[in-house]
Structure formats: structure tokens, C-alpha cells
Amino acid sequence: MNIVVLVKQVPDSGAERSLRADDNTVDRGSTDNVINEMDEYAIEEALKVKESVGGEVTVLTMGPDRAAESIRKALSMGPDKAVHVVDDALHGSCAVATSKVLAAALGQLGADLIICGAESTDGRVQVIPHMIAERLGVAALTGARKLTLDGSTLTVERQTEEGYEVVTASTPAVVSVWDTINEPRYPSFKGIMAAKKKPVQTLSLADLGIAAAEVGFDGATSTVLEHAKRPLRSAGVKVTDEDDGGVKLVEFLASEKFV
Template sequence: MKIVVLVKHVPDAAGDRGFAADRTTDRAAVDGRLSELDEYAVEQALQVVEKAGEGEITYLTMGPEAAGEALRKALSMGGDAAVHVVDDALHGSDALATSLVLAKALGTLEYDLVVCGMASTDGTMSVVPAMLSERLGLPGLTFASSLAVEGSTVTIRRDGDDASTTITASLPALVSVTDQTGEARYPSFKGIMAAKKKPVTTLTLADLGIDPASVGLGAAWSVVEDASKRPPRQAGVVVTDEGDGGVKLAEFLATGKFI
């Protein structure tokens, strides 16, 4: 069993995130980390291999040099190797370009299963998994609440508001998982030290045969035209209850069109 897990280095959601001068995410102004939703994908891949008793896990990411931190974090949780697509021309790439680059990179690897998070915590678009399955011609099983592999078949459960659906497909396949799959493990000290010795292969656009003009901000189908910071919060309204507190609260809610 060979599994490729897609991971992304994202700005820490707890930080003060904003835009750079070119209106792309200012990644230099805030600490980065492995996307929390991708940690669930790492965990599910590790569980599949552990249950099978054998297998290889490779992590794949695209992004600047700092994105290597996400690969090392994933490797410290477990797994065998990583691939990092890094190229200055990738800056500002949208979901379409991202799916193109990842599909080309996956074409250089052997895999039975591709696992990714349901979305990244910075873009939160949830479209790259579906785009990738289309580009690769693979069954795309998205928003999995549980994941299991038996022989040459992968099965997921997708939980909706009204019902749960069980979906199966033959391998190779692509699966995106949600945070309902279970908590991801914490890296052990041994895992952190071992991750430093695991191989990370670096690829460029030229290595993948991709024209730089087809990716990056200039090729993006959507751009941010303008952005402004959220205005500071105003002081709240204090309602003194003199026997008519309920009436005052109702009037306040009605004025704000909350009721």
C-alpha cells in the first residue's frame, strides 16, 4: 500500500492575518503551521498503514521554502518521505493552478491512495480535491467522516445534516477527510528526531514540465481587488435592569434586526 498525503503550510489562524501589497496573503507577517485539517489526513493515512501492517506514506506540498516546515511536522507524526514543489513563479496561484501543479507532482509518484484534508484553513475553498480527482482520472471520495481500506477497495462514510452515506471505490482513489475522522496524534520526541533524517525531494516547475505563465498571480482566475481591515469593535451597550430589562433587551435586538 502506497499512500500520498497532500499537506499545506498555512498562516496560523491564531495570528493577525492580513494581505501583502499585491493583495495575496501576507505569509511573512505571521507564523505558519501545518494546516489543522491536513493533520486529520495524516492521521488517517497512518491508521490505514498500521491496520494493514505495511505500507509507505509520502507527503506532498507546494509553496515557498517555509512550506518545508509542514512536511517536517507531518513526517514527525509518521510516514516515510516527502516531496516539496517550490518555485518563485508559484506565488499567488489559485485553486486551478494548485490542482495542476499537484496533479503533475503526483504523476511522478507511485500511489494506491491519495489522502487530503477537506479544505485548507487559509483558503477554505474545498475544491482542490475534486479538481485533482478530475485531472488524475481517479474516483474522488470527498468529505469522509471515516475511512477504511480493505484489499483493493476504499470505503468512506459521509455524514450530512439528514443522513449518512457509505461510498466505496476501487483503488487507486483520492479521499478528502473531515475533522470528524478523529483527533490526530501528537508527534513524539523520537518522531521529531527521526523526521530530520527522512528524505525530502525538491521539485521545480521545470522538473514537472509546467509553463510558469500557467500558474501564479498572473494566471489566477480570481483576484482580490481591494481589502480593508475590520473596524475596531465599539463599546457594548449596558442595559440596567430596573424592572424593564426584558423590554429594553427586546428593543435593542429589534433595532439591530436580530429579531
């Protein structure tokens, strides 16, 4: 089976993150950059599928040159090879443009199964899996907490607030996963050394047949106009009980429209 797992490099969620002052995009140079946490679960699930039915796992990343660091980290976990879409014109791309680029790359790879994290910690829009599936004309099995295969049939337990739904589809398909689906393996020393020799193909927009005007700020369907840091937390309201504490509490809750 030809399995492709989508991996994104994001600013470390454990550090303070910010937007750039010049163009309101994520400031990726102000902190360490790592593999998007949810994508590690996607990598693990791709490897489990390969171990179960055989095939090959390819890592696909869209990002600047420095994203190569996360590609090598992903390869050290066990995937066979990687494809890196890199082009200066991609800076400022919205989710719609991102899905177009990734779908074009996936079209060249001919994947039977595409696995990705349900969301990224920098954007958190949760729409890329759906957009890619729509562009490729394949099924989208999203928010998976469990994935099983029977020949060309995929069955997913789709995580919901109330429990889970069981959905099925045939390959090719896009599956997005939550962190409840598995426990990602740690790269071994052997895996880290092997990752240095695994092939990484780079693709430009020209290679994908996409014009620069279709991506980046020029092709964006949404734009951040301004941003500001989260305000400091203010002191709370203290209610002193003078035999009317209950009344004061209800009045406060009513003023905040809780009751």
C-alpha cells in the first residue's frame, strides 16, 4: 500500500508564540520549531498500517527550507522517504491555497491512503483534511481514534463529544487522527542514523503546475488585518458575605450573563 503522511513544522507549543509585526503571519523564527504534535500520531498510524499490510510510507511536508529538520525527525521514526514542497512564494498561504498545493503533490504521489493530524497547533482550523479530500475526489474519514483495514476497506471510529461514530470507505481516502489513536514511537539511534540517508525529494510550485499568484498573500482567501497580545489577567471580584453573600453572588453572575 502506498501511504502518505502529512507532516507540518510548527513553533513549539511549550514556548511563547507570536505573530510577525510586518505581515501578521506566525513568527517561526522566534522559537524552536518542531513536528506538529498531532502529526506524530499520524506517522505512527501510517507505520502501523505498513507493518500490517505492507507497502511504503512517504512523508509530505510543505514549508520553508528549515522544515527539512522536521522531515528528518519524521524519517527517523520509520517512514521510507519524504517529499518537501518548498517555494518562497508559499509564504502567507491560507488554508485553501495550502490544500491546493498539497493536493497537487499528492496527485503526483498516487497515494492509496493519506494520513494526517486532525489539526495543527499553530492554525487549529481543522479543515485541511476535508479540503484535500474534496480536491482529490476521495473519502474523508476525519477525527479518528481507531483505524482498521480489511483489504481496500477502511473502518474508522470517529471521535465525538458524545462518544464515537463508525464510518467506512474504500481506498484511496484521507484519514485524520487524534492523539487518542496510538502512542508514537521514539526514534532509535539506528533510526536517526538511517534517516540521514533516506531520500528527500523537493518540489517547487512550477513542478506542481501552480502559479505563484495562486498562493501566498496574493492568492489568500483570508487575511489577518491586525493582532495584539492577550491582555494580562485582571484581579477577580471578591464577594464579602455580610449575610447577603448569596444575593451578591447571583447579582455578579447575572451581570456576567451566566444566569
